[in-house]
Amino acid sequence: MIRQKRLPAAMLAVAVAAALGACGRTGDDPTGGAPTAAPAVSDGPATGDIRVWAMGTEGEKLPEIAQTFNAANPGANVTITAVPWDDAPTKISTAIASGETPDATLINPSALASFVATGGFAPVPSGLVADSAFDAGALQATKVNGTSYSVPLYVDTRTLFYRKDLAAKAGVEAPKTWDEFTTFAKGLQEAGAGQGLLLPTGELGFTEQTLIPFLWQAGAELTDAGLTKFTVDTPEVVAGLEKYRSFFVDGVASQTGTYEPWGSVEQRLVDGKIGAAINGPWLVPALKELLGAEYSAKIGVAALPAGPKNAKSWLDGGQLAVFKDAKNPDGAWKFIRYLSQPEQAAAFSRATGDLPAVTAAWEPAGLTTDPTTAVFSEQLTATGTPPAVATWNQIATVFARYGERVARGVVEPAEAAKQMQSELSGIGLE
Amino acid sequence: MTQVSVPATLRTAAVPQPPPRRRRGRRAVLLRRGLLYVALSAALVLTMFPFAWMISGAFKPQQEILSDEVRLLPQQATLDNFHDLFTRVQFGHYFLNSSVVAVTVVLGNLLFCTMLGYALAKLEFPGKRPLFGLVMAMLTVPTVVTFIPLFVLVTKMGLINTYPGLILPFLAMPLGVFIMRQFIATIPDSLIEAARMDGAGEFRILFTIVVPLCGPALATLAILQFLSSWNEFLWPLVAGQTEDMYTLPVAIALISAGSNTVNYGLLLAGATVVVMPVLALFLVLQRYFVQGIATTGTK
Amino acid sequence: MPTVTPQVVVDAASGAGRARPARRRRRALVAWLLALPFSVLFLVFMVVPLVASLLLSLTDLTSRDLRDPFAVEVVGLENYVRLMGDAGFRSAVVNTVYFAGVGVPLTVAVALLLALALNTGINRFRSLFRVGFYTPVVTSMVAIAVVWKYILDPGGLLNQVLAGMGITGPDWLHDTAWAMPSLIGLATWRNMGTLMVIFLAGLQGLPQDVFEAARVDGANAVQRFFSHTLPLLRPTILLGCVLISVYYFQFFEEAFVMTGGGPLGSTTSVTYFTYEQFGYGRYGYASAASYLLALAIGLVTLMQFRLLRNKD
Structure with a gap:
């Protein structure tokens, strides 16, 4: 979406800039044109502080997985902040508005597109996790205009x-x-x-x-x-x-x-x-x-x-998206990739009771033998x-x-x- | 010394009026008073019920809370909810954050509102009227109006996720200025004039003569400001970006909207803990509170 | 700081009129020093955001401009014009007027009744009553909403009590006719404590000799109330009305936690409407709506001052 700046708009901009203490970031149009191709994420260990927002049970249980990630990546330190579900949209949009965001956040599929429109999320780097690893419906729900902006964590x-x-x-x-x-x-x-x-x-x-x-x-x-x-x-x-x-x-x-x-x-x-x-x-x-x-x-x-x-x-669930203003996008993507490994996804599923978006995690999580889960598994083949x-x-x-x-x-x-x-x-x- | 200088309005407020009695119908008066007590007690029970139920619910297991039977006292009293509160969520830490923020906000407002209130009530300076008008006009502006610009501003100042970021936007509240100005206006000018004759500066007059007389107004301001700061939700939610900066209302929201099923016991226990400090403050300051409003309201 | 030529100061009480110009200037400087900390904080954290949002209300800013707020177009008063034609906004206005129109008099009346009762010869347990009636004020809405939902549930406490009296109560929060009255009741419960304290304070400040005289004249309690107490109490009632109106016109929290603005939109207030528009990311539109509300509150406050003050 491209907008013509008119003269009054420019004047207003000066006034608002003066009022708001001159926020910068003019120039880059958030949604116009094709998203910039994200560079692939290297295989090396993650480093630095990685800050992630998560809601609900996931917010409560993600720190456990974060600890094992920190142990596997001695140079990295993941901090999970629990956020109330109902208020997450307010928190995410104000963070995007100010440019002061964490690195990644959990998000609902239905809310994804509205945040992508703000230009606040980065597209998923190519080849981060093979598409075939995920439930097809869950993967589809990460796409806006054909580009993936998040990685599915669980489906429901x-x-x-x-x-x-x-x-x-x-x-x-x-x-x-x-x-x-x-x-x-x-x-x-x-x-x-x-x-x-x-x-x-x-x-x-x-x-x-x-x-x-x-x-x-x-x-x-x-x-x-x-x-x-x-x-x-x-x-x-x-x-x-x-x-x-x-x-x-x-x-x-x-x-x-x-x-x-x-x-x-x-x-x-x-x-x-x-x-x-x-x-x-x-x-x-x-x-x-x-x-x-x-x-x-x-x-x-x-x-x-x-x-x-x-x-x-x-079809609903949770996905992880990385902010465009993230200070450590590389670390955030590596953490997300780590969570998408079948054994980690299975461990997380055991902790939360979620159905993992990574299909290979269902068996190690003991979900294939449970009769109730079988019903959900069946329902997942017919979703919208x-x-x-x-x-x-x-x-x-x-x-x-x-x-x-x-x-x-x-x-x-x-x-x-x-x-x-x-x-x-x-x-x-x- | 202080005895002499108490403003007239305060004295009337403090003196309990003797109950009027007439010779005829002493029994009728007693009966009427009895009925009044009964009516007031009934109203009190009705008013307090939700509050009492909240506290008792904090000691009930979930199933008992949801049961259709009306029972004020828990059948199987339990401390589990409170235990969970301090172990599952870092309630102690949030309590500390809330206290730091609320106490600073209250102290800051007491100081700044008193200073401005004194200037507005007892001094002449250019721009006084427009300033007071602007502050009063701000009373009617819904907070939602300024929310996003304020957030961008605080972020640009680098104060997001810090105590100053949680505190500064609330340090200058219009209502405080109104209360202090109205109250200080009732203090006799002769007192201030006398001090000026003795060569005292305005700052000294303010802090040694005016402030000691402002007890009721300060108490009023303290209660109202503590209440609003303590219960403020939306700002600490967005301004505290990591959990170690959350305050109690945010923690309550985490509990109540945390997952797909609500843990009512935990929620009620949290609410009970949150309400206690405010209630305690009101208990301590209530006498002054009424006096403070008496002077503000009748002027 | 604006340099205004010092005029003749009429406020003789402050003593400034007798002071020499130099001293007067120094006192004005001291006054500004006293005003400075508040004014700076007030300017930075309230006035600046307010002006910014006023400007936003003249633009078509939406959430997609969040990272680039300058790429918006100025639309002038278009947001305001569109609001007038928005059926959702109009119904929100009606609901808000309903809530405040019934809620303000009701809350004032209940609080006044309580204050009068506590002020007539209640010496025992006075503090207990005062604190008791004030407790609803200090409780947080989110938590107390749980209790009220329990009370107002179709099979809840209130209907159980009504059933005991042979009355079948409605589904309070889901009945379009009863949802708003329920919320008004809840708001009255929550706010009568504040007004009660204010009125109690006002009553205690009244001169007693007037009542003594009236009593000697043989006026009964009701006559005394209408002929003496009420007129003398007018400034206090004004204060209470203004405070509670400002709050009631911003009515949001009760609906947000209890009804979600429903049923069929019957409890959606202007602030609720604004909140929803913010949620949709239509910031320019939402700002315009909240400015209309602020304007309305300002007008109502002014009207109350006119009505209640200049009568004698």
Whole structure:
């Protein structure tokens, strides 16, 4: 994106420069043209201080791996700073704005494009880690306009968690199709669950991740292949919205469903307030802690039921990106390369419970024998990712907002698709 | 000496008024007072409930917190949450950071706001009115407005991830100037004039005569400033780039939004620890606090 | 420093009027020395960022310009014009006015009631009450939100109590009609302590002889309140109104932690809207929105001064 500087802009620049203590860095256009080809990273040991931001469980567990890295690279010292997930975007963008960044940060795939647009991240050096080492979906999610800006660390996707005992009581089995899904949820409710299925409505961050897969499953694509325009006002999107709405119309899902009200998804599953929920792998340890020995008798996990076209679920995960203003990019890339070795990825997976993006790490991490993981592994073959565009945050709120409107019956699916198309077109795909 | 110089408004504030009694209906008065106590106590219980529940929750295991049964006291009291707080996260270190920042911010504001407040209340100088107007106008500006420019500025000064970077933006708070100016204005000019006649300079007058009379206002300022500094979240989050510079609210956010499942016990324990110093400060200073506001508010 | 020719100083109380010019100049210099530390910090860390963001609000700065903030275009008042036509912004304005319009009088009324009750012959446990009613002020929102979600949950404490009285309570935070009242209740709970202390202070500063006279005249408590206490307390109420209005018009935290601006956007305030725009990286637009808010707060404050001060 190239902008013409006009005279008033130049004057403003002087004023702002005076006001801000003259920040420099004019000249290099962050996103214009092809990214500068990053030099390959050498094989030698890493040196110097390497500062990394990480969120959540990863922020808590990465220091352990960092220690083994420091031991293997005596000249290097990795420091991990834990950052709250919710506030990470604020922290990363203010850091980019000031030019005072750490070397690398953990990041969500859906947030990547917006930071790449700021010019704050460096492209991944060619040949850092062979593409074939990673899960194909996870690798795809590191690309913006065909260039990789991050290295996938772990993947997660959403599957169906349900009360196995209630399903048995109702005489229903894990659903394979949309039709069975409805019967299934009704059955769980008749067998005693407060609500057959938990669907988030209007809760930003969860609603769009649950709603959009319904659209995919109906065969919808949110944009055209070239990412030039939205394609939301389509029969497929309407069909997806209608399926999503049917759970509320049938009374098996609450119009005010949330993942994070008072209490938690796992607690409500255990209490039978809900019979089933679409959720990620982190729910497994939480449920095991609550249920103990009863876990396998009470909880079932299944891949999402298929719609008319496919059974895609939401692909998420964590990736590591290196800042353009990093003081030690070489060290940061070497640390990331180290984490991508199957044995390190396996060790990290054992510490966090994450599913490694490095496929060769699954076996040493003991994931191939676990029945629950097998379900996630199966689901990973059918996933989708949102369009990798800078405006994703804004786009996500549109989906969350219309999810809530459809769920509450404020707007009909066909009308919702029309309005979404118009709102989304206003936001654009830059 | 100090006895004589207490401003009139303060004296009225400090004197408890004798409860009015009438001959007729002593029992009616007692009854009314009894009802008042009952009503106030009921209101107090309602008001304190969330607070009490927070503290009791800090001693409960997660499952008990989430249970539908309403129980104020924990069934199986546990110290695990507090233990986790100080072992899993470096809560002690964050506590230190928060204390350093809050105490410096409070002391700095006490000093600078008093100096400016005195100049505004008792001295004439060119630019006085515009300065006061500008400071007051700043009271109405939402903090979110200046956030990004401020961050760029502090970074360019090389203060990111340092104590000065956490402290300096909060050392000059408009509300403090307002409180100090209003309070100092109530101090009789004759006192100051007399000192000037004796040949005392303005600095000496300020620190030996005015400041000793400002107890209530200083207490008010200290409480309000400590409260806002202690609970400030967004600035320390971005200005502290490594964990050793985090403050308590950031640590609380780490706990509550740290992973996909919320550890409520840990969160409530953290909140309990965080609230205690502020509560203690209020307990100690509350009497002066009311007086301080009395003078500011009625002027 | 601007050199203004010293004028005749009307403030005779300060004694400057009698001073010789040289002494007056020296005193002005000392005054500036006293003002200097605050002024410098204030200028650097508040005024400069404020001016910078005012300039930003006249540009189309977005997050993609973060590393190169000078490559933006000046769009003049376009951001402001677009805000006026933004349905999201307009609904945020309505929500904010709702919150402040109900919240400010309610909080002032509750706080005044508490202060009056504590000021009439409560001698025992006075400190306990005072501290007790103040505790909500000192608690941090993130933590206390957990407790309030528990209270306001459809199966939560409040509805359990209501059920005991035979009333089926709503899903407070997810009902478009009840979400805002719930947040107003929460805000009142959190802020009544501050106002209570202010009003208590104001009540204690009132001259007692006036009330004694009224009592002798046979006025009852309610009459005394409206004919004497309220007029005398007006400056204090003004202070309380201004402080709480400034805060309530910036209403954000309660919605952020309790409702996420929902349901159906019914608790999205102007500050929330601004926060979202910052999140989208539309910094110019967000700055413009926050300037409109600052302007509105300034106007409201001015209006309150007019209404409550110049009555006698």
